[in-house]
Amino acid sequence: MTELDINSPAPSEHIITSLEVTSGASIPALDYLKIFNADSWEDLTLELVYYWKTQYSRVLRCGAGGDMGRDVIAYCHEEPANWENYQCKHYDKRLSLSLALLEIGKILYYAHRKEFTLPSQYYFVAPQGVSNDLLKHLNDSSKLKNALIDKWDKVCKSKITSKHNDNILLSGDFLKFVQTVDFSIFDHIPPIRIIELHSNTIYHAQRFGTNVRKRRQLPAPPEKITTNEIKYTEELLNAFADAEQIDSLTVDELSEGSDYKFEYEAARRNFYAADDLEKFSRDWLPENSYDELTDECFEAVSATVRQKHDNGYERYLATSSHATTMNYTSHPLSPYIKMQDKKGMCHQLVNGDKFKWIKEGKK
Structure with a gap:
């Protein structure tokens, strides 16, 4: 008789949430x-x-x-x-x-x-x-x-x-x-x-009953930025430049290992996480459900955005930090929201002209 090793189970292709652990596998x-x-x-x-x-x-x-x-x-x-x-x-x-x-x-x-x-x-x-x-x-x-x-x-x-x-x-x-x-x-x-x-x-x-929805693992951003990334990435680069007290800064000028490079790459990952959450919501929630979520995010961080900060980069950091503290318990997407989504929604709000990291008239 041939003896065969038992392979370890394959890792899950979707995000395991507290809802799924509590409820167990749903019955079709x-x-x-x-x-x-x-x-x-x-x-x-x-x-x-x-x-x-x-x-x-x-x-x-x-x-x-x-x-x-x-x-x-x-x-x-x-x-x-x-x-x-x-x-x-x-x-x-x-x-x-x-x-x-x-x-x-x-x-x-x-x-x-x-x-x-x-x-x-x-x-x-x-x-x-x-x-x-x-x-x-x-x-x-x-x-x-x-x-x-x-x-x-x-x-x-x-x-x-x-x-x-x-x-x-x-x-x-x-x-x-x-x-x-x-x-x-x-x-x-x-x-x-x-x-x-x-x-x-x-x-x-x-x-x-309420089926436990399965959200896929967070996607990696593409190597090159896409059209819908231009606004929030430009605003972020402007925030970096504001902190350095220079007129402008490009992606190529971000030094490897610098905080700016780290935040820029993290911002892209977070933006695509939130974008994925939005697409996930379309499969099973009413049409305006994700808009309601970003509206909540705006209400949560708007005061932080309006506070006095030394520069646009400090405003970005403070807003992102505050965004991670929010619990969207009243929203049906709540069990699926990750830290990346909370930060990514801020970039979506920038894309939607809800706010900028540098106040109007400064640059």
């Missing part, structure tokens, strides 16, 4: 869906209706009995003829073709009887999703229609209504009606999309 929302029972699935459906109500002119949920193949009716406009159907089916496995055909058969039967018009769209909503066989048929409307016709007697005929021995034959005018229907109206909502839709409701956090 898809796994939550797999343990739903019929009652909790009904609750989730009601919560989704809350979201759908914001997307349609009117949304109704049919009662358990006599729904005629309809669960959630969503009216696209005030006209009753323009509606969509969400058929919410709870099973402990993926929705099969035969069960879907039965539901399709119901909606077609009652539409043919003029109980209602056909929906413009019909969606299956199931916690485990749909079977591969059903998915193939939903992706091919002709194949789905032929399957319904071929399997009608087996899966639909005696199950359309709850009446005993009430066999519904697919023949005559009813068959002609089915043959004219555009079966592309039938579709499904994948489980991952169900979760995405549910995330727009006020119930999402209490249902699925």
